[in-house]
Amino acid sequence: MSAKNTFYITTPIYYVNDVPHIGHAYTTIAADVLARYRRLKGRDVFFLTGLDEHGQKVQQAAAKAGIAPQTHCDKLAPQFQELWTRLNISNDAFIRTTDGPHKSIVQRYLQELFDKDLIYKGSYTGWYCTFDERFWTEKDVENGLCPDCKRPVEQISEHNYFFRMGQYQDRLIDHIKAHDRFVRPEPRRNEVLGFLQTQKLGDLSISRPKSRLSWGIELPFDTHYVTYVWFDALVNYLSALEYKLPSPSVARYWPADLHLVGKDILTTHAVYWSTMLMALNLPLPQTIFAHGWWTVDGEKMSKSRGNVVDPNRMAAAYGVDPFRYFLLREVPFGQDGDFSEQGLARRINSDLANGIGNLLSRTLTMIERNCAGAIPDVPRDYLDGEDAQKKYPLLVQARESLRTLGDRLDALFDGFEFNTALLLVASRVSDADTFIDKHEPWKLAKDPLKQAELHAVLYSAAECLRILSLYLYPVMPGTAQKIAEQLGLSIDFSAPLLRNTVEWGGLQAGTKIRKGPPLFPRVEPKPEGAKPVSDSATPSQPTPAPSAETSAAAVPTPAPPAAPAQITIDEFMKVQLKTAKVLAAERVPKSEKLLKLRVSLGAEERQIVAGIGKKYEPESLVGKNIVIVANLKPAKLMGIESQGMVLAAGDSEVRGLITILEEVDPGTKVK
């Protein structure tokens, strides 16, 4: 990363030949996350996105719709802009290549290169792919088909203007070798280098005769031609700096820190754009990062398959933040991934509802109940005092791990490792859950001598949430805002909140919390055609390990004894049955049968491991009022402690859980 304080980040400019899809949303969301992160770090960010409105694809789409190309562009542009608003994209500018100033700037650069004899007129015969708008050489073409889109190519011979790209081959190789962050990720860098080192780089045809394509920027030195769409499009990264900001800002922001692109358009960026910049005597961007592609339910996304994912629909159905989270959490950035609604629903339930959502809700419930709805006061030195480590080791650990979180996240964001960054944040959430569970605040609340400890635990949980909201903000800005609001804070997330190390203790005692609705209501995974999410990059549906759970003792669901012996009323009264509300449920890894439930008994919460996983999806149980044996001695099932047993009907197989018709308070006695 450069030492300058500016951070200029771009997305590709999208063709307006159709409405936006998940691929467009992916790059733009990733760019937004990085832009927000850098702003929090105090960088002067310029985040650019926009539309590529010239060229064959757009001309053809307009012709199909029977309207003029400009009318077509004007009709589609708002669909992109509205999507970005909906997805909470914080771009600083939106460029359209039909903007007047952009067209003039492209012409100025063309003239400059023409005057320097870096553009010349020549003739060319080659195989042309109309769809991809590019020529291929004889050896690229197989069976008369374009190697890229597999459509038929045609042989065309025409006069055109060429950019002397070939002469920059060695310089470009040297540049890539000397700058290991220039093309990323590493395998893509090797691909580009490999190509440059083994093939001769030719000159680039940068014009199209108007007879073949009229929808483009006219060459300033020959009105019979328009500019090749890529020459026009790539220039957007510079032209925007000249006219999209109140004052021209090329000197301020160029070279760009990061061009985010999909893997299919890496060559145009790493080779065409880099050599164009060399010819214009301008510095090259710091980094070009090529991300992978999404398939849908294992298939390539395409209109003809009818499986194009509409980001608007995903945001409406599942929420903007969960959708943003899913795209970055599910697949390592740079690799291909598979999108499925089941996968999205599972992530929402397992990571978000059971994770940060549950932590916020339980913390605030306990503060409401035990601290009159205000952040408790804790002796300032409670974590630093001499015996803090002895008294509150888990709190001290949680605080220490949050102290180092910032540095670790910096490294992960620098390395584009969004998924690991989110995993790390999730592990801090579960640290907080663990210290709450271990300290059992519901028990502390009943002991007047343990109030300081109770307050220490609840303060720490709330403070963890405050700090985690800062780190979650780039990926889930709306959620971060809600966490802050529910904690009773008004945080201005547009301020450089991560410029300095985040200090523990920012929450002020006495702040009135404002508990709101759950952050992430659980969603029912779509049953139809439901596939295990393990067909995506993250294996989250482990294959069952039957040997570990075949013993009857491992299945806490009671089965009636084969020959029921009679018991006395006194014997029965020893069994304490209580109502409980299921707060969260998840599968026990490597088990088909076992579910881990978190249930509320009103004054306390418990963890119960139940053998009902074949009958129920964990998500379907949340919110249900069930009956449990409350005084069963805790036991470990597959290494997980179970503090009770749920009642269910059924013999060797569970047929149905015992639930209650009326809404009764959790913890009510059952007799």
Ligand code: MSP
């Ligand atoms: N207009 C050019 C870019 C010019 S940049 C100076 C263009 N536009 S595009 O609309 O076809 O594609 C834009 C981006 O969407 C590319 O980065 C491409 O990789 C990305 N995606 C298109 N389909 C995709 C998926 N299925 N998955 C992920 N990204 C995908 O190319």
